[in-house]
Amino acid sequence: MPLNRQIHLVSRPAGQPGLENFNLVSSPTPALAEGEVLVRHHYLSLDPYMRGRMNDGKSYAQPQALHQTMIGGTVGEVMESRNSGFAAGDKVVGMGGWQEYGLVSVAMTGMLRKVDDSRVPLSAYLGAVGMPGVTAYYGLVHIIAPKSGDTLVVSAASGAVGSAFGALAKARGCRVVGVAGGADKCAYVVDALGFDACIDYKQHADAASLSAALHAVCPQGIEGYFENVGGMVMNAVLPLMNAFGRVAVCGMIAGYNGVPIPMAAPQLILMQRLRFQGFIVSEHPQVWPAALAELGGLVASGALRARETIAQGIESAPQAFLGLLSGRNFGKQLVKLI
Amino acid sequence: MPLNRQIHLVSRPAGQPGLENFNLVSSPTPALAEGEVLVRHHYLSLDPYMRGRMNDGKSYAQPQALHQTMIGGTVGEVMESRNSGFAAGDKVVGMGGWQEYGLVSVAMTGMLRKVDDSRVPLSAYLGAVGMPGVTAYYGLVHIIAPKSGDTLVVSAASGAVGSAFGALAKARGCRVVGVAGGADKCAYVVDALGFDACIDYKQHADAASLSAALHAVCPQGIEGYFENVGGMVMNAVLPLMNAFGRVAVCGMIAGYNGVPIPMAAPQLILMQRLRFQGFIVSEHPQVWPAALAELGGLVASGALRARETIAQGIESAPQAFLGLLSGRNFGKQLVKLI
Numbered sequence: 039m040p041l042n043r044q045i046h047l048v049s050r051p052a053g054q055p056g057l058e059n060f061n062l063v064s065s066p067t068p069a070l071a072e073g074e075v076l077v078r079h080h081y082l083s084l085d086p087y088m089r090g091r092m093n094d095g096k097s098y099a100q101p102q103a104l105h106q107t108m109i110g111g112t113v114g115e116v117m118e119s120r121n122s123g124f125a126a127g128d129k130v131v132g133m134g135g136w137q138e139y140g141l142v143s144v145a146m147t148g149m150l151r152k153v154d155d156s157r158v159p160l161s162a163y164l165g166a167v168g169m170p171g172v173t174a175y176y177g178l179v180h181i182i183a184p185k186s187g188d189t190l191v192v193s194a195a196s197g198a199v200g201s202a203f204g205a206l207a208k209a210r211g212c213r214v215v216g217v218a219g220g221a222d223k224c225a226y227v228v229d230a231l232g233f234d235a236c237i238d239y240k241q242h243a244d245a246a247s248l249s250a251a252l253h254a255v256c257p258q259g260i261e262g263y264f265e266n267v268g269g270m271v272m273n274a275v276l277p278l279m280n281a282f283g284r285v286a287v288c289g290m291i292a293g294y295n296g297v298p299i300p301m302a303a304p305q306l307i308l309m310q311r312l313r314f315q316g317f318i319v320s321e322h323p324q325v326w327p328a329a330l331a332e333l334g335g336l337v338a339s340g341a342l343r344a345r346e347t348i349a350q351g352i353e354s355a356p357q358a359f360l361g362l363l364s365g366r367n368f369g370k371q372l373v374k375l376i
Numbered sequence: 377m378p379l380n381r382q383i384h385l386v387s388r389p390a391g392q393p394g395l396e397n398f399n400l401v402s403s404p405t406p407a408l409a410e411g412e413v414l415v416r417h418h419y420l421s422l423d424p425y426m427r428g429r430m431n432d433g434k435s436y437a438q439p440q441a442l443h444q445t446m447i448g449g450t451v452g453e454v455m456e457s458r459n460s461g462f463a464a465g466d467k468v469v470g471m472g473g474w475q476e477y478g479l480v481s482v483a484m485t486g487m488l489r490k491v492d493d494s495r496v497p498l499s500a501y502l503g504a505v506g507m508p509g510v511t512a513y514y515g516l517v518h519i520i521a522p523k524s525g526d527t528l529v530v531s532a533a534s535g536a537v538g539s540a541f542g543a544l545a546k547a548r549g550c551r552v553v554g555v556a557g558g559a560d561k562c563a564y565v566v567d568a569l570g571f572d573a574c575i576d577y578k579q580h581a582d583a584a585s586l587s588a589a590l591h592a593v594c595p596q597g598i599e600g601y602f603e604n605v606g607g608m609v610m611n612a613v614l615p616l617m618n619a620f621g622r623v624a625v626c627g628m629i630a631g632y633n634g635v636p637i638p639m640a641a642p643q644l645i646l647m648q649r650l651r652f653q654g655f656i657v658s659e660h661p662q663v664w665p666a667a668l669a670e671l672g673g674l675v676a677s678g679a680l681r682a683r684e685t686i687a688q689g690i691e692s693a694p695q696a697f698l699g700l701l702s703g704r705n706f707g708k709q710l711v712k713l714i
Contacts, residue, residue: 090647268642290643300638304606305628307654309428314652316645 039066040078043352044107044137050094053295055363059092060108060356073144076118079134082352082373083111083164084359085198086266087318089294099318108136108355111169113153113160114375121147129155131163136355138375157338165370166205166344167333170198173319174264175329177286178206180322181315182262186211189256191275194266195236196223198344198370199288202333203264204231205342209332212262215255217248217271219365226368230343239271245302248274259283268292269299276306287316294363345369377404378416381690382445382475388432391633393701397430398446398694411482414456417472420690420711421449421502422697423536424604425656427632437656446474446693449507451491451498452713459485467493469501474693476713495676503708504543504682505671508536511657512602513667515624516544518660519653520600524549527594529613532604533574534561536682536708537626540671541602542569543680547670550600553593555586555609557703564706568681577609583640586612597621606630607637614644625654632701683707 041064048061070076091102091109102109112134116124121144124130132150134140142150153163165171174192184190184207192203195216204227207214216227216236224236235255242248252260252274259280265272268290279285293299306312319325336342347367349358355373362371379402386399408414429440429447440447450472454462459482462468470488472478480488491501503509512530522528522545530541533554542565545552554565554574562574573593580586590598590612597618603610606628617623631637644650657663674680685705687696693711700709 272642287642287645290646293643298640299643300640301642302636302638304610304625304639305631305637307625307652308628308656309654311654311656311659312652313654314645314650316647316649316651318646318649321649 039069040139041065042067042137042139044135045352045355046105047092047102047108048105050092050104051295055089055092055295055360057356057360062353067139068141070118070120070141073121073147075116075121075124075142075147075150077112077114077130077132077134077140077142077150078117079112079114079138079140079375081113081161081164082134082136082355082375083168084355084362084371084373085111085170086289086291086294086362088359089291089363109133110136111164112140113163114140123147124150124152128152129160131168136352138352158334161346161372162337162344164372165198165346166202166337166342167330169319170370171202171333172326172329173288174199174203175206175333176317176319176322176325177264177288178203178262180325181286181317182264182284184210184212184262187213188261189213189215189258190262190264191215191217191252191256191260192264192266193217193271194289194291195227195233196231196345196369197266197367199266200227200264201231201344201369202342204233205336206332208232209336209341215252217252217267223368226345230345242274245270245273249277253278262286264288266291272299273302276301276303279306279310279312281310283310283312285312285314287314291363347371349373351375377407378477379403380405380475380477382473383690383693384443385430385440385446386443388430388442389633393427393430393633393698395694395698400691405477406479408456408458408479411459411485413454413459413462413480413485413488415450415452415468415470415472415478415480415488416455417450417452417476417478417713419451419499419502420472420474420693420713421506422693422700422709422711423449423508424627424629424632424700426697427629427701447471448473449502450478451501452478461485462488462490466490467498469506474690476690496672499684499710500675500682502710503536503684504540504675504680505668507657508708509540509671510664510667511626512537512541513544513671514655514657514660514663515602515626516541516548516600518663519624519655520602520622522548522550522600525551526599527551527553527596528600528602529553529555529590529594529598530602530604531555531609532627532629533565533571534569534683534707535604535705537604538565538602539569539682539707540680542571543674544670546570547674547679553590555590555605561706564683568683580612583608583611587615591616600624602626604629607635610637611640614639614641617644617648617650619648621648621650623650623652625652629701685709687711689713
């Protein structure tokens with residue numbers, strides 16, 4: 039039995055999480071029962087939604103249980119199978135959590151999906167061709183529903199969701215403007231991802247200044263906004279929204295640690311007849327097949343070259359997660375486990 | 377030629393409007409040209425949206441021009457017609473503005489609609505069976521789209537829009553809770569309009585206190601919110617919204633004078649996957665016939681007994697309008713002109 043190392047949540051943060059909220063635990067992998075599958079994880083996905091799960095409050099999902107392995111998406115290889123649907127050597131994506139091996143119970147094998155890593159790298163199934171990519175697709179296609187020529191803005195543009203959003207929007211003939219933190223991220227968003235412009239929010243002390251910079255690159259206003267961040271960026275974008283604009287609310291990372299992030303002028307919703315829609319992509323399983331097909335094609339063709347920040351070893355996951363929450367990652371944050 | 381008295385906007389308010397922003401002007405009614413119709417107004421409608429038109433900024437409509445008659449809905453009787461579509465004695469509803477007589481040009485006769493005052497009082501065509509009623513209908517039916525048994529909340533519940541909203545929602549089997557200002561308005565909302573409960577926001581110093589009072593009468597949470605007010609009331613309602621709740625944003629009277637009315641916790645849009653939709657009813661002409669038919673039936677049957685506050689004489693319109701903005705009216709605010 040290989041030894042399996044896991045990261046448990048051991049306490050709930052008040053505000054900014056710290057390393058003390060996590061603990062590294064080791065135990066042997068158990069023997070398989072009938073119907074079970076043992077997966078060796080190659081990559082663990084770190085995502086902003088995990089911060090929400092660390093709280094105990096009212097949200098869209100159950101809180102992460104204390105003294106249990108942190109939840110998270112994983113890709114890896116089947117090591118052993120007592121399930122007719124899987125064979126040793128299969129590459130699979132699933133919700134294996136922050137650990138080196140995942141024992142997938144019979145009840146959970148429906149969450150495990152075989153993938154082909156011949157045209158798309160395995161890690162992409164956690165990013166552009168996985169949950170973040172489908173998140174971008176749902177917000178763009180089913181909420182913003184743009185016409186060719188529309189101007190769209192996305193915050194956290196260099197991240198896994200933002201980069202997929204940009205490629206999907208360009209494929210629909212839209213003008214796409216990103217907001218990101220730092221000159222290097224902004225250069226990447228324009229040069230590698232093909233956005234029409236990107237504004238560095240760190241160069242702006244307040245929403246009015248950021249809004250003026252956005253206005254300069256969106257002189258005709260904005261038809262659609264994909265919100266990953268909230269706070270100052272939202273308050274900078276909203277005054278530029280055109281009539282009947284749509285706002286897909288996917289994340290509000292600026293407020294995940296309990297910092298207040300008020301919307302300064304909700305009367306704009308009325309004045310411009312805006313539509314806001316919050317969503318969580320796992321509640322929309324019907325869109326996944328079409329989304330993954332398009333995203334896989336964009337990655338395979340090179341139209342979507344999503345950047346990754348890769349930490350090494352399960353023991354590095356907590357530190358990498360804290361970095362993600364403060365924007366120190368560049369593109370999709372992964373932990374490599376082999 | 378009868379003398380026509382009009383109220384002009386002569387300056388734009390900074391913040392709270394005052395009587396000095398208006399002026400009373402008299403002039404003879406002109407002779408009719410071919411195709412024109414002269415209407416004697418019986419009632420002028422005063423509505424919160426007019427405050428927005430007094431500003432010069434970006435909004436959904438052209439600002440009210442200075443030194444021109446204030447815009448507004450009117451009902452009255454055709455005195456003279458050189459248009460084959462109308463005859464002297466016809467009762468008509470239109471956008472005649474703040475004046476005693478309206479000369480309706482050929483281009484504008486499409487805005488003039490003949491009405492039947494045998495089953496519904498003429499003044500109701502400015503309220504329950506007019507723009508305010510259709511506003512309630514659109515937000516309820518086309519944005520909130522409730523199921524029987526849903527709990528709905530409406531702010532400014534005793535007003536023209538709120539009272540129509542309550543009757544339409546009860547007709548669909550919903551539980552309806554109002555928010556209004558003062559014990560007398562709340563008693564009317566429950567006793568005369570048939571709401572299930574009404575909370576007096578004036579009894580609460582902050583959103584948390586108001587929210588607790590709302591929670592007591594909405595123990596299962598809220599599926600739909602019809603927003604007329606904004607500010608503290610919105611911040612009290614949003615934490616009680618259930619997953620996939622809908623918010624119809626019709627008005628934000630709390631912010632019309634420039635007072636900031638931030639939304640305290642926009643992250644609730646994400647956490648509860650809420651949909652917000654701002655709207656202005658004149659942009660949805662296709663819903664008017666069905667809405668007016670249902671609303672006319674509710675008024676004729678007595679199911680909707682909408683209260684009116686009636687000021688007398690065109691010269692009283694500015695003062696009555698200021699009262700409307702500060703909530704001194706009780707139900708639909710009208711000015712009687714005959």
